Amino acid sequence: MVYDLRSFIQRLEQDGELLRIGRPVRRRYEVAAVMAAVERERKAFLFEQVEGSPYPLVGGLLNKLERFGLALGQDPARFGDAEFDALLEQAKASPLAPVEVAAAPAQAVVHTGADVDLDSLPVPVFFEHDTGPFITAAIGITKHPDTGVYNVGVYRTLVTGRSECVINASSMSDLRQNYAAWEASGQPMPIALAIGCDPAMLTAAACKLPPGVCEYDVGGALQGRPIELVKAVSHDLLVPATAEFIIEGMVDFSRRVENLLGEFAGQYGPENAPVTRVTAITHRQEPYFYSILAGRNPEHNTLGSVAVYGVQRSVEAAIRDAVPEAKRMHVFLEPGLGTLAHVVISIDKQSDDQPQDIIRRAFAGGGHIFPVGMIVKRIIVVDEDIDVADLADVEWAIWNRAATERKFVLIPEVQSWELERAAKAGQKSVRVGIDATMDLEDVDKLIRPVTPGADEVRLEDDVTPPSGKQSAA
Numbered sequence: 001m002v003y004d005l006r007s008f009i010q011r012l013e014q015d016g017e018l019l020r021i022g023r024p025v026r027r028r029y030e031v032a033a034v035m036a037a038v039e040r041e042r043k044a045f046l047f048e049q050v051e052g053s054p055y056p057l058v059g060g061l062l063n064k065l066e067r068f069g070l071a072l073g074q075d076p077a078r079f080g081d082a083e084f085d086a087l088l089e090q091a092k093a094s095p096l097a098p099v100e101v102a103a104a105p106a107q108a109v110v111h112t113g114a115d116v117d118l119d120s121l122p123v124p125v126f127f128e129h130d131t132g133p134f135i136t137a138a139i140g141i142t143k144h145p146d147t148g149v150y151n152v153g154v155y156r157t158l159v160t161g162r163s164e165c166v167i168n169a170s171s172m173s174d175l176r177q178n179y180a181a182w183e184a185s186g187q188p189m190p191i192a193l194a195i196g197c198d199p200a201m202l203t204a205a206a207c208k209l210p211p212g213v214c215e216y217d218v219g220g221a222l223q224g225r226p227i228e229l230v231k232a233v234s235h236d237l238l239v240p241a242t243a244e245f246i247i248e249g250m251v252d253f254s255r256r257v258e259n260l261l262g263e264f265a266g267q268y269g270p271e272n273a274p275v276t277r278v279t280a281i282t283h284r285q286e287p288y289f290y291s292i293l294a295g296r297n298p299e300h301n302t303l304g305s306v307a308v309y310g311v312q313r314s315v316e317a318a319i320r321d322a323v324p325e326a327k328r329m330h331v332f333l334e335p336g337l338g339t340l341a342h343v344v345i346s347i348d349k350q351s352d353d354q355p356q357d358i359i360r361r362a363f364a365g366g367g368h369i370f371p372v373g374m375i376v377k378r379i380i381v382v383d384e385d386i387d388v389a390d391l392a393d394v395e396w397a398i399w400n401r402a403a404t405e406r407k408f409v410l411i412p413e414v415q416s417w418e419l420e421r422a423a424k425a426g427q428k429s430v431r432v433g434i435d436a437t438m439d440l441e442d443v444d445k446l447i448r449p450v451t452p453g454a455d456e457v458r459l460e461d462d463v464t465p466p467s468g469k470q471s472a473a
């Protein structure tokens with residue numbers, strides 16, 4: 001089990017999984033270009049010299065699921081999506097409350113007043129139309145002004161000056177709700193960014209959690225011991241004690257900044273957020289600055305999969321409420337298919353009108369974290385012989401079983417997620433339903449060729465070993 005970022009960096013270097021870049025590298029575009037080249041090899045990286053900064057920059061640490069397994073004390077060779085999802089659900093069901101400590105490595109060095117300097121951090125500019133340098137691997141920490149409940153999430157942060165930044169919150173984030181509550185209260189809002197937390201805490205921060213469940217508690221459950229927190233030096237928020245850097249600030253709701261950053265689906269994402277005035281920066285001795293390459297890149301998208309599990313569960317639960325006759329279902333939410341989800345539902349078809357009815361009911365589903373119509377672009381209904389989790393099999397069904405225009409449903413003017421950049425006025429866009437089932441009159445001629453017993457064959461039982469290598473048994 002890994003309990004802080006630097007021990008994980010050391011483990012990756014020992015395993016030959018981390019590459020060091022020793023030459024000076026410019027933070028505008030060049031850092032990102034080298035990051036991309038290293039991540040294509042699924043390696044982690046450490047920049048020893050980023051021009052204009054005294055701090056080394058690390059990243060690519062969690063750019064494949066096996067690394068999450070390693071960091072969370074699991075067997076990396078057996079750690080896939082199903083295992084990760086199950087581990088997260090177990091942690092949500094068995095939260096472990098954090099503990100407060102009096103002193104912390106994260107506060108070994110303290111900068112306040114005129115010594116605050118965000119420009120000293122090696123924050124990259126990733127893409128040509130980005131508004132500026134973005135902190136991408138920090139977790140943002142706030143409390144609700146009325147309930148005192150903590151929210152911890154991963155929020156992209158634009159650096160706008162030595163002592164100012166803009167911490168963005170999407171419309172579906174808890175931070176957006178906290179912003180609204182604090183602004184309505186008329187009180188100054190404290191906020192903190194923790195950079196270089198242990199992998200369990202970063203993972204918990206990326207989760208979409210039910211109301212009332214705190215990310216600190218889930219992080220503790222993931223690492224098997226309570227997260228250690230320390231009181232911030234300039235306000236009363238509790239922050240991770242083993243982080244590499246802590247940036248503390250107060251939100252100024254009188255000023256807001258529009259900004260763009262290249263996002264996970266390979267397009268730019270717009271945001272508008274209030275300015276944060278930085279009141280303190282603390283860090284460990286000889287700290288590492290952690291950065292995640294934004295856009296459609298491995299670590300960004302792999303970390304994003306943590307949030308995806310929660311979105312998938314929400315969408316499936318909403319559709320099952322609306323379509324109880326659904327047999328199997330799979331929710332595809334991946335960058336190659338855009339920013340919205342694609343859902344495949346299998347049914348025991350009873351009439352040719354049934355699939356279209358199911359499509360309309362499914363798109364109207366709600367009552368969970370996300371309204372289905374807002375987050376889902378396409379719903380495909382298939383017969384039970386189609387593997388709903390195999391996109392190639394689903395595509396086969398579409399193009400072999402949908403022969404008339406009535407098999408396709410277009411629902412116009414649906415309110416969409418803000419990351420669907422192609423949406424038109426009012427953030428409206430079309431939704432697509434496809435009936436990829438066999439018409440009942442065609443069932444006999446559209447049956448797939450199947451070899452009985454093929455799924456039960458185990459080659460290891462049938463293949464004779466090469467001569468001279470027979471088992472001793």
